[in-house]
Amino acid sequence: MSASSEEPMRIANCSGFFGDRLAAAKEMVYGGPIDALTGDWLAELTMLILSRIQAKAPGGGYARTFVTQMEDVMGECLDRQIKVVTNAGGLNPEGCADAVQELADQLGLNPKIAYVAGDDLAPRLDDLIQSGHDLAHLDTGAPLGDLADRIVTANAYIGCWGIVEALNQGADIVITGRATDAAVVAGPAAWYHGWQRNDWNALAGAIVAGHVIECGGQATGGNYSFFTEIEDLTYPGFPWAEVFADGSSIIGKHDGTGGEVSVGTVTSQLLYEIQSERYFNPDVVSRFDTIKVEEVEKDRVKISGTQGEPAPPQLKVAMNYHGGFRNQISIGLTGLDIEAKAELIERQFWNSCPYGPEDYETVVRKFLPTHKQNPETNEEAVAVYKIIVKDPDERKVGRAFSNAGTEIGLCSIPGMFGTGGGPGPGQPFGIYWPTLIDSDLVSMEVVVDGKLTLVDSTPPLDGAAIDVQSLEMPALPEGPTQLVPLGVLFGTRSGDKGPNANLGIFARSPEAYVWLENYLSIDMLKQLMPEAAERKIDRYELPNLLSLNFIFQGLLEEGVAASTRQDPQAKALGEYLRAKLADIPEMLLS
DSSP: OOSOTTSOEEEEEOOSSTTOOTTHHHHHHHSSOOSEEEEOOOOHHHHHHHHHHHHHSTTOOSOHHHHHHHHHHHHHHHHTTOEEEEOTTTTOHHHHHHHHHHHHHHHTOOOOEEEEEOOBOGGGHHHHHHTTOOOOOTTTOOOOGGGGGGEEEEEEOBOSHHHHHHHHTTOSEEEESSBOTTHHHHHHHHHHHTOOTTOHHHHHHHHHHHHHHTTGGGGTTTTOTTGGGSSOOSSBOOEEEEEOTTSOEEEEEOTTOBSOOOHHHHHHHHTTTOOSSEEEOSSOEEEGGGOEEEEEETTEEEEEOOEEEOOOSEEEEEEEEEEEEEEEEEEEEESSOHHHHHHHHHHHHHHHSSSOGGGSSEEEEEEEOOOOSSOSSTGGGEEEEEEEEEESOTTTTTHHHHHHHHHTTTSSSTTOEESSOOSOOOEEEEEEEEEEEEGGGOEEEEEETTEEEEEEOOOOOOOOOOOOOOOOOOOOOOSOEEEEEGGGTOEEEEEEETTEEEEEEEOSSHHHHHHHHHHOOHHHHHHHOHHHHTSOEEEEEEGGGTEEEEEETTTTTTOGGGOOSSSTTOTTHHHHHHTSEEEEEHHHHO
16 A cells, blocks of 8 residues: 555546557656556457467467556656556567566566466366356357357456555555456555445445546547537546545546546546446446546546445456458449449349358348439449448358459449448457356466455445435437437447447437436337347436436347447447437427
């Protein structure tokens, strides 16, 4: 623990994904005072990418870009006693720690480097299955079964207490495997303030702070619906969270940096990739229906009041397996007779292809008309027709498939051209398999100076009942209405949750929220968005955040890596909803 835990700990973020801004670590360390530097590098898709890196280069499997960042800041962090905590270890935290140690030796530095493993269940899958764990799919309930032989990654989401143990042992740099995105913030905060495992509210608040800053620039104006209101979004600064002893926090950014920290940007990020009012983490369940968000000064937003429930009895496990190979043809359809042109492409293509649709495991057709009458430009006149195939047999989705699209090029529709690349081989893809495992089966392996310490995952202990305060809301706005896009009043944030997608929508006044809550039922959402019409949709209300959250079940098919959607991670789903027209009371528009 630091000298004084009465003061808040300022924890800065320098990475929201594998590939984020390399300069962010240097900017956060040299741009202002911080106590800890953290970063999130891992998404469900990233684990699959790291497995391919590891297969090509044994000893890899971690985020090399983190090592590059350490070259910029390691010395300064040691001089200023800034702790570094990251999950950049990915599939190989030990290898990442070795790489950072090698860098330190080259720089003449002597940090104490720790790594936290134990999350990798791939070597244990056979034993787990034989002992009665069917590792059923979290959404469908199907047992893993024979797919176990195709699994390439299997990682339990571990919490913050392995990080706390490493810091207690004096570590300067802590590198984890698949620690949760928020655990890399909760860990330093719990260490600094001396929290215990049943300090549910404090832990819940730290998890919320971690969730807000985990995606870097998304908390400072990136991916923000009302981006046109931000003074300068050319180069937004990255965020930090000052976490207090009670778990409340102030979200901010270094002075003089671009972007904005506001109730809007923070609320947007709170809605990112969540499900219900309960936000499950390995160490605590944060109740998002208790969060209070308020601006205390420019670029400083306070988050308080978060209550926590005891840790869940099971940990989530993210697995990926080889799904086979995929390929597609994409043809431009221009001008008139668009549907007839799409039908001719479909008929000619399969006549030319040596395989029929029934020979493939999956065939997806995408017809994307523009509905533009009297188009002003050539581009406005172009619709697109796609045929996408997936199959375990690489030969069927390779040249045999793509060449068929080329062969019909001069004997098909008028104005035919391809909108993708040229014919090519099939590409491998992975399928995401989420499941659960009892938390007492996963211990964190903390290694400091070659010494191994086992740290149990948090058991589901008892906790106090949650007191969700009912909020007084104004009356439902009435009177004359105007047909305008929903986005005039409401912001959104959307993203992927395995095979599902979430769409959060928020108001900026209680009056607008009351109207939204009344208007945007699941039935109305299905009327507005054809994508939702045949889906199971869940709706959750968060009046304290003036927000609703919707879960689109199965929208992303078998997960991001396998999705055939143009927007495979559903990042734009919310902005699509904002473009829909609705009769909104004029009193709200004024």
